Amino acid sequence: QQPVQSPQAVILREGEDAVINCSSSKALYSVHWYRQKHGEAPVFLMILLKGGEQKGHDKISASFNEKKQQSSLYLTASQLSYSGTYFCGTEPGGSNYKLTFGKGTLLTVNP
Amino acid sequence: SAVISQKPSRDICQRGTSLTIQCQVDSQVTMMFWYRQQPGQSLTLIATANQGSEATYESGFVIDKFPISRPNLTFSTLTVSNMSPEDSSIYLCSVSLGNQPQHFGDGTRLSIL
Structure with a gap:
């Protein structure tokens, strides 16, 4: 079942922060985050495994709430290069x- | 991460014809997947390419329409058969080492006239 992402779109000024959410109705083993720029392949950002861990990469971090089956991607002090479409990919339990x-x-x- | 080469990068085809897309990786990988991405849409998994055995297809995708080969651990092909305008899309292969993240090739942009 397809996870639900929110918001669908967000517009920022350089230096502002954003949060992107990803929710699933199924128990998850992991959540993967990708960024895709127009006309390019999706690029892997980070993976979160069940256990409620949080990861960071430069000014981009993410969390995974296993109880809620929800992951959030945090973009801090956004840069022009952050523009693109962000996808979460969910891997079911098992x-x-x-x-x-x-x-x-x-x-x-x-x- | 692995270097993934996909060919062709784009093509324009006539309806009723077939096109084979190649995915070559510069190192052995456990898992290879094929996705479809329609314009402005998300990525939809077509099938998992299994080395030495038949591919595993997702709901809504069948072998007669999307035959897949994977003769070894570095190469796979996806054929889009008997194409119609609805098959116009981007087709992407991805690879991973089992519990490692998937990495995508640059995709094949396919237009059907």
Whole structure:
């Protein structure tokens, strides 16, 4: 079942923060976050495994709430290069390595 | 991470014809997947390409329409058969080492006239 992402779109000014959420109605083993720029392939950002861990990469971090089956991606002090569509991919409990992707969140960062 | 080469990068085809897309990886990988991404949409898994055995297809995708081969641990092909305009899409392969993240090829942009 496809995870639900929110918001669908967000517009920021450079330096502002954003949060993108990803919710599933199924028990999850992991959540994967990707960013895709127009005309390019999705690029892996980070993976979160069940256990409620939080990860960070530069000014982008994410959390996974296992009880709520919800993950959030935090973009801090956004840069122009952060613009793109962000997808979460969920892997169900049992870990079969297959991902189901949300519909995506279009992030636009303006100067 | 692995270097993934997908060919062709784009093509324009006539309806009723078939096109084979290749995915080559520069190192052995456990898992290879094929996705479809329609314009402005999310990524939809077509199938898992299994080395030495038949691919595992997701609901809504069948082998007759999307035959897949995976002769070894570095190469796979996806054929889009008897194409119609509804098959116009981006087709992406991804690879992973089992419990490692998936990494995507650049995709094949397919237009059907």
